[in-house]
Amino acid sequence: MPEPRVYRTDSPEKTEELGEKLSREFKGGDRIALVGELGGGKTRFVRGVARGLGSKGFIKSPSFTIVNIYEGGRLPLYHIDLYRIGRADELFEAGVEEYIYGKGVSIIEWADKVPSLLADCTVVIRFSHAGETAREIEVAGGAG
Numbered sequence: 001m002p003e004p005r006v007y008r009t010d011s012p013e014k015t016e017e018l019g020e021k022l023s024r025e026f027k028g029g030d031r032i033a034l035v036g037e038l039g040g041g042k043t044r045f046v047r048g049v050a051r052g053l054g055s056k057g058f059i060k061s062p063s064f065t066i067v068n069i070y071e072g073g074r075l076p077l078y079h080i081d082l083y084r085i086g087r088a089d090e091l092f093e094a095g096v097e098e099y100i101y102g103k104g105v106s107i108i109e110w111a112d113k114v115p116s117l118l119a120d121c122t123v124v125i126r127f128s129h130a131g132e133t134a135r136e137i138e139v140a141g142g143a144g
């Protein structure tokens with residue numbers, strides 16, 4: 001496993017650009033955990049990943065409110081946000097794991113709410129505030 005890589009961005013646009021750049025490393029079947037503070041930039045990062053994969057836009061999952069599906073790019077991207085999930089097994093009862101363990105890339109905000117899921121993620125990206133418009137973004141796992 002390569003050493004974690006630490007980035008610092010000084011604007012939301014730079015965080016999107018980082019997502020765009022790192023998306024080139026993502027492979028089908030990857031599960032990307034996004035963890036860290038509220039307002040850390042996780043959703044902005046996902047926007048950049050979608051752009052980097054060449055996604056044409058997103059649709060809401062027909063079954064799950066916590067899943068947005070980005071299609072038309074190099075790989076399908078499933079954006080999942082667990083912020084409002086209650087118990088861990090809700091996720092599995094609901095059947096969301098068909099996306100998470102599918103052939104596309106899943107990117108999961110607040111993946112640490114479900115420890116067994118976090119342990120299954122191929123890349124873990126941790127966001128923290130480093131000033132009003134600065135964020136520290138640590139990337140562990142993946143291509144390196």
Ligand SMILES: Nc1ncnc2c1ncn2[C@@H]1O[C@H](COP(=O)(O)OP(=O)(O)OP(=O)(O)O)[C@@H](O)[C@H]1O
Binds near residue numbers: 039041043044045132
């Ligand atoms: N360097 C930066 N990178 C990303 N966002 C930044 C940065 N500086 C300021 N911001 C602001 O911080 C906020 C980040 O919001 P975002 O929704 O991406 O966070 P989040 O981690 O998804 O939060 P939540 O945990 O609530 O889902 C936005 O309002 C954005 O404009």
Ligand SMILES: [Mg+2]
Binds near residue numbers: 043
């Ligand atoms: Mg968010």
